[in-house]
Amino acid sequence: MTTIRLPTTSSTPSGSVLGPAPHRTESAGAYRATGGYGAAATGPEELLAHLTDSGLRGRGGAGFPAAVKLRSVRDGGGAPVVVANGEEGEPxxxxxxxxxxxxxxLVLDGLVRSAEITGAVRGFVYLSDPAAAASVRRALTEHPPPLPVEVVETAHTYVAGEETAAVRRIDGGPALPTAKPPRPFERGVGGAPTLVSNVETLARIALTAARPDLRRDIAHGTLVTLSGRAAGPVLTEAAYGTSLRDLAERHGSPDATGALMGGLFGGLVDARALDLPLEPAALAAAGTALGCGAIRFLVPGDCPVTTAADAAAHLSAESARQCGVCVSGTGAVGNALHALAAGTAAPDTPDHLQRWATGLRGRGACGLLDAAAGIAGSLLRSFPALVRSHLAAPCPDCAGHAPADGRRRLTVAVPEVAVPPGRIPAPPRPAAGRATGAPRASSPTAIPLPTLKGTP
Ligand code: SF4
Structure with a gap:
């Protein structure tokens, strides 16, 4: 397994998520020493105003304004719920x-701050990674939050982190998306208005509470997971405005020829796009997206057609198979791209791909089908000559990559983090007599978790 590289950040600014010691779990005391859990520093209304002013956007993929989401849950009435969503599905x-x-x-502080803003009466941390679950349970014991917060585990899949899947799982069902509306901010966990917020978004909310003077820097920085064949994966933090080319150099891919953006969500871009700044509006104008901040750089010898085929194969395999159009659509895109890579595609394959690229969008209950359409459309848009050449003759670069390895090629390992010595506290027992839809918090019957694979 490839160990992901982390920067040494002894000089990390206080508005950084990476923090001073990214290789080991931060204790409550160390976190307090950085200004965290400073209860009276910034009140909820003041913090909401700072978040509005900073323009902080969600870091889970969709990039929705954080303050708008918080306000919607607060104004939804009832007894709101807050969920820290740590289930990242992008490979x-x-x-x-x-x-x-x-x-x-840092995440739990952000969750508590969000609860204060929304008036939430309970919270959840939703995830699949066992090491992350142990870390959160330890933190909850070290510094008990002022509202009940429970850990809910799920199996690791592409769609499990989608917000309606998170709500469904917390309510005791399968981690599968549901049709929208209603969205969780309208009716979520147990029917209550629910904030489902990515954990990096919550971290940036906590940082803003501690250092409101740095609110714009905090909102205009982001964690990025950089990967590719040229070097091992790197987790780092970048300010908006950093060019993709700068990030390619930071990764060890200075001769990058393109990239797969946003996990699979932002599609493929060519070498010209590497001069784009890391900034949501600029990326959107160029037809791509930052998404969750995962960027895979292509280097000489990587064929974008193979990368597209790998991505489509991953999406097809991860379809939750709830929507008929998703099962047939992801399968068709995957088969067509596989045929292109294998040199067996029919002459009209690009026409079919173009039709699916536009016709499949928005037709599934979640974003997986959109991602498959985006992969097809971005390949045709960014590399049209290459697609045509695959119809004329087999591609030597594609021939060098076994399709069976495709999903593994796109998957990165989670960084190793040293856990402080000491016993991990036993999970709390769920309260007796809980209403229907009770969370499976800290349950010893949690769904078995798959092992993440590292990049080759
Ligand atoms: S679009 Fe696909 S992955 Fe999403 S809910 Fe429907 S079947 Fe499942």
Whole structure:
């Protein structure tokens, strides 16, 4: 397994998520020493105003404004619920699991701050990584939060982190998306207005509470997981405005020829796009997206057609098979791209791919089908000559990559984080007589978890 590289950050600014010691789990005391858990520093209304002013956007993929989401849950009435979503499904991303393993207090502080803003009466941390779960349980014992917070585990899949899947799982069902509306902010866990927030978003909310003077820097920085064939994966933090080319050099891919953006969500871009700044609006204008911040760089010898085929194969295998159009659509895109890579595609394959790229969008209950359409469309848009050449003759670069390895090629390992010595506290027992939809918090009957594979 490849160990992900982390920067040594003794000079990390206080508005950074990476923190001073990214290789070991931060204790409550160390977190307090950085200004965390400073209860009276910034009140909920003031913090909401700072978040509005900073323009902080969610870091789970969709990039929705954090303050708007918080306000919607607060104004939804009833007894709101807050959920820290640490279940990252994109195969190229490791930042959320690292964050929960290394800086659980930063996430929990952000969850408590969000509860204060929304008036939430209970919270959950939703994840699949066993090491992250142990880290969060330890942190909850070290510094008990002012509202009940429970850990809910799930199996690691591409769609388990989708917000409605998280709600469904916490309510005792399978971790599968449901049709929208209603969205969780309208009706979520137990029917209550629910904030489902990515753990990096929560970390940035906590940082903003501690250092409101740095709110714009905090909102305009992001964790990125960089990977590719040229070098091992790297988890780092980058300011908006950093060019993709700078990040390629930071990864060890200075001769990058393109990239797979946002995990699988942002599609493929060519070498010209490497001059784009890491900034949501600029990336959107270029037809791509930062998503969860996972970027896989292509280097000479990597064929974008193979990468697209790998991505489509991953999505097809991860389809939750709830929507008929998703089962047939992801399968068709996957088969077509596989045929292109294998040199066996029919002459009209690009036409089919183009039709699916536009026709499949928005037709599934979650974003997986959109991602498959995006992979097909971005390949045609960014590498049209290459697609045509695959119809004329077999591609030597594609021939060098066994399709069976495709999903593994896109998967990165989570960074190793040293756990402090001491016994991990036993999980709390669920309260007796809980209403239907009770969370499976800390349950000894948690679903068995798959092992993550590292990049070759
Ligand atoms: S679009 Fe696909 S992955 Fe998403 S809910 Fe429907 S079947 Fe499942």
């Amino acid at each position: 190229g991303s490791a930042k959320d699991r690292w964050l929960l393993r290394a800086r659980p207090h």
